[in-house]
Amino acid sequence: MAAPHATTLPGRTGALVLADADVPAALALCAVDPVASVLATSRLEHAAVGGLRRAGGELWGYAEDGVLVAVCWVGANLVPVVGAVDADVTARALAAFADLGRARGRRCSSIVGPADAVLGLWSRLRGAWPVEREVRAHQPSMVLAGDPLVAPDPRVRRSRPEEYDVVLPACIRMFTEEVGYSPASGPGGPYEIRVRRLLEEGRSFVLVDREGSWRRPRVVFKAEVPAVAGGVAQVQGVWVDPERRGERLSEGGMAAVVQATRAEIAPVVSLYVNGYNTRAVRAYEAVGFREVGTYATVLF
Known part of the structure; x- marks a missing residue:
């Protein structure tokens, strides 16, 4: 104590x-x-x-x-x-x-x-x-305080404020997939304000695909760093477009997020992940994250 x-x-x-x-x-x-x-x-x-x-x-x-x-x-x-x-x-x-x-x-x-x-x-x-709607009792808390073990994907970068309309749909898709309902409440809603603020503060990271079959730029990897304090930055909202899963975008993407975060935001990068998501746990371990504790979440 x-x-x-x-x-x-x-x-x-x-x-x-x-x-x-x-x-x-x-x-x-x-x-x-x-x-x-x-x-x-x-x-x-x-x-x-x-x-x-x-x-x-x-x-x-x-x-x-x-x-x-x-x-x-x-x-x-x-x-x-x-x-x-x-x-x-x-x-x-x-x-x-x-x-x-x-x-x-x-x-x-x-x-x-x-x-x-x-x-x-x-x-x-x-x-x-x-x-409660759900209790997630086992969420490994993981930390990386050194260089990533895999090469950062050079295509992953900070989102730009003017890309809000490109980033928001990916954020909504991630949240809906993760939690089970859409957080969208229209322009000026609390979730929309949160997304815009993270873009403005340089705490949103994306890989934008401009060459896919879709007609407009589309986020295929994203992550945010909304919680920063005490020399620790916690990454949240990691997501890969379902159509691009299996391409190891998460490993290179997270390595890029770690590299930029440690250089410019905080020296220690942390996250927590659902224990049943073994694919994500293995991806984070490949990047160099190690488990240091356990989180839990009760959702209402």
Whole structure:
């Protein structure tokens, strides 16, 4: 656990809805395991600059004897981070967060993060919140902090803002295939805004095919880097057009994403993948990623 002085909340104990002044203590707790906590840390770093409200969420904490031992970022996703190594403390923290969750109701579309915390929290919330659509209990968390082991595909590059109309359909196809429903809600919708923002921030990567049988440019490989914090960049939304699968586009594409990300965004590149997707796991291993933990996701 982080040094006690870094995570101290004097005179406070139990489950708490934290305030802007508590964000540094939460960040110190997340810094214990930057890879496991990158989703929460990326939001908290925004909160440290502009406040929790502007960061788009709420922050829960659990303290014992004035020391913060666990937090939950509560926004579009609920992301628990438990710094305690003691099983009894962990159990008390998750029970306290479940009590908060029951009292405040579900606002998130998923619970995601380190598997023990996600599954432990959901086991205590199940029945109080609406029935889940799916639980993905085994999602290997993988990391690459060196050069990729395969040659980067030179055709993979950052998306350009003016390519929004080319990139958005691929993003929608990926999300629909992965989650089971379309995220599209029309111009100005939250998903569309997210895609546009990633293009503008240089965190969207694509391979655009201009020579296929289709009449217009088409994305055949894509990946995004939406979560960056604590020296870690988490890749999400990796997708290959179904018509081009089997061509090993993912290996060269991910190598290119890793190379650019490590050079210009963060030195450590991470991702998490559904354990049943053995083809993707093998592709990431071929690029050089190694498993360092397990994530889980509860989808509503």
